[in-house]
Amino acid sequence: xxxxxxxxxxxxxxxxxxxxxxxxxxxxxxxxxxxxxxxxxxxxxxxxxxxxxxxxxxxxxxxxxxxxxxxxxxxxxxxxxxxxxxxxxxxxxxxxxxxxxxxxxxxxxxxxxxxxxxxxxxxxxxxxxxxxxxxxxxxxxxxxxxxxxxxxxxxxxxxxxxxxxxxxxxxxxxxxxxxxxxxxxxxxxxxxxxxxxxxxxxxxxxxxxxxxxxxxxxxxxxxxxxxxxxxxxxxxxxxxxxxxxxxxxxxxxxxxxxxxxxxxxxxxxxxxxxxxxxxxxxxxxxxxxxxxxxxxxxxxxxxxxxxxxxxxxxxxxxxxxxxxxxxxxxxxxxxxxxxxxxxxxxxxxxxxxxxxxxxxxxxxxxxxxxxxxxxxxxxxxxxxxxxxxxxxxxxxxxxxxxxxxxxxxxxxxxxxxxxxxxxxxxxxxxxxxxxxxxxxxxxxxxxxxxxxxxxxxxxxxxxxxxxxxxx
Numbered sequence: 001x002x003x004x005x006x007x008x009x010x011x012x013x014x015x016x017x018x019x020x021x022x023x024x025x026x027x028x029x030x031x032x033x034x035x036x037x038x039x040x041x042x043x044x045x046x047x048x049x050x051x052x053x054x055x056x057x058x059x060x061x062x063x064x065x066x067x068x069x070x071x072x073x074x075x076x077x078x079x080x081x082x083x084x085x086x087x088x089x090x091x092x093x094x095x096x097x098x099x100x101x102x103x104x105x106x107x108x109x110x111x112x113x114x115x116x117x118x119x120x121x122x123x124x125x126x127x128x129x130x131x132x133x134x135x136x137x138x139x140x141x142x143x144x145x146x147x148x149x150x151x152x153x154x155x156x157x158x159x160x161x162x163x164x165x166x167x168x169x170x171x172x173x174x175x176x177x178x179x180x181x182x183x184x185x186x187x188x189x190x191x192x193x194x195x196x197x198x199x200x201x202x203x204x205x206x207x208x209x210x211x212x213x214x215x216x217x218x219x220x221x222x223x224x225x226x227x228x229x230x231x232x233x234x235x236x237x238x239x240x241x242x243x244x245x246x247x248x249x250x251x252x253x254x255x256x257x258x259x260x261x262x263x264x265x266x267x268x269x270x271x272x273x274x275x276x277x278x279x280x281x282x283x284x285x286x287x288x289x290x291x292x293x294x295x296x297x298x299x300x301x302x303x304x305x306x307x308x309x310x311x312x313x314x315x316x317x318x319x320x321x322x323x324x325x326x327x328x329x330x331x332x333x334x335x336x337x338x339x340x341x342x343x344x345x346x347x348x349x350x351x352x353x354x355x356x357x358x359x360x361x362x363x364x365x366x367x368x369x370x371x372x373x374x375x376x377x378x379x380x381x382x383x384x385x386x387x388x389x390x391x392x393x394x395x396x397x398x399x400x401x402x403x404x405x406x407x408x409x410x411x412x413x414x415x416x417x418x419x420x421x422x423x424x425x426x427x428x429x430x431x432x433x434x435x436x437x438x439x440x441x442x443x444x445x446x447x448x449x450x451x452x453x454x455x456x457x458x459x460x461x462x463x464x465x466x467x468x469x470x471x
Contacts, residue, residue: 007038008036008038008042009104009105010104012032012096015027016096028093029090032093032095032097041128042095043094043098043128044128046113046129047129048130049110050110050111051110051111053132054131054132055112055131055133055134055295056115056116056125056131058117058134058135059137059139059173060119060141061284062137062291063087064086064087065285065315066135066292067083067115068083068313069288069313071085073292073293073305073309076305076309077302081114082097082108082110083114083115084097084116090118091121094129112299115129122160123156123163126160126163133171133298134164136172137287138231158185166187169188169189169298170186170189170190170191171298172191172193175234176230177214177241180243184216191247192244192248193290193294194249195253195286196265197225212230214238214241216241220236227283228283228343228346231287245267246267247266248264248266248290249264250262250286250289250290251265255286256351259279259281260282261276264307266303274307278311281350282346317332317446317447317450318333318334319333320347322460323459325437325456325457329435330438330453331436332453333347333438333440334443334446338377345377345378348438349388351388351438353434354387354390354433355434356391356433357437357439359394359396359406360394360439360441360445361374361396361399361402362397362445367442374402379405379411382406382410390432392416392417393419393425395419395420395445396422396441426449426452430456
């Protein structure tokens with residue numbers, strides 16, 4: 001055993017301990033960063049150690065939630081799992097997850113590694129750790145100053161997949177043409193999941209639609225039904241590229257109140273019909289649940305156990321995280337791109353109680369320096385339901401820009417409040433006259449806001465009795 005490796009792990013574990021002791025930061029990336037600087041080949045030590053395999057989840061939206069759902073299902077089914085639970089999805093975060101679960105000699109004792117991996121980091125991570133399964137959730141525009149055009153992001157994932165063995169199993173969103181194309185371009189077998197096309201789910205406006213042309217022939221795609229953005233029942237009249245029939249499909253989707261429910265119809269993996277309930281709102285969470293369910297069934301988990309685990313799911317920080325302040329329900333949601341923000345707004349509009357809204361926008365590197373994407377969000381829809389909202393509080397480094405965007409969307413100035421300081425902004429949302437408070441924050445605003453909420457409100461933990469994972 002190399003002394004350099006032991007030193008790297010020792011330094012990382014000390015950093016992890018000090019981070020936890022001080023309460024500053026989450027210790028989900030720094031330990032891995034330090035270890036990789038000392039011993040760059042660290043991840044190579046973990047290759048092949050998980051006894052039953054490695055599952056990687058990548059894509060634009062839903063990675064953290066889907067990864068945590070799958071991890072919870074596998075733990076509930078009796079497996080030991082290593083995972084990067086809080087969404088630290090760069091190579092440093094992946095390294096930290098392994099370090100946290102391993103000994104000082106880099107030994108793991110786990111059945112599975114379930115790893116959320118950033119799209120841009122995917123090639124670098126797969127260079128060291130070879131997955132048995134790769135799940136791709138969706139592709140949307142995200143942080144243009146960091147990723148460039150969407151085609152560049154897709155190419156990075158596609159090229160990395162082509163470097164993996166042909167027996168790697170793909171788990172793909174059948175409703176996203178940008179994702180569904182991957183199996184045809186790599187030759188790797190795929191399990192498809194999707195939502196059965198339904199007029200009730202059709203998004204007539206389909207804002208921030210990314211896929212307008214066929215990725216194979218350049219012809220215009222035709223949609224029978226839109227679910228949201230470019231997700232839906234698509235086909236290309238020129239070359240025949242079309243939505244694949246899902247192996248796992250959700251029907252009868254309804255969202256509102258305290259959660260989202262549907263019926264799962266399975267073909268191929270395990271034939272049958274099962275009810276699905278996820279205690280968080282939003283049609284996008286049905287997609288997350290379907291992806292986790294499909295992966296779990298492919299790994300041999302009993303469908304009933306997978307469905308039961310999903311029904312007790314507790315989201316990670318900022319993934320529609322629930323709090324209670326007195327009698328007031330508070331929800332914290334991460335927003336980072338137009339499609340995700342639009343879906344968050346859809347969830348807000350599904351609530352009938354009068355709401356106080358806090359939007360905290362930062363422009364640090366992790367958020368994306370270019371905030372022009374806010375003008376691609378359909379804030380105009382809010383003006384059709386103004387009676388549902390008490391006031392809008394804008395906070396963070398770009399509070400003024402957010403307030404300006406809402407003003408141009410048609411929100412009356414008297415409903416707008418600017419408070420750059422998080423403590424005062426959160427207090428205003430909690431003390432507002434609305435029956436509920438919904439807080440939407442970009443990545444670097446999320447953590448200080450969440451810290452304040454933990455001090456001022458009670459976190460609602462639906463899955464409190466869930467068995468913890470190895471990491």
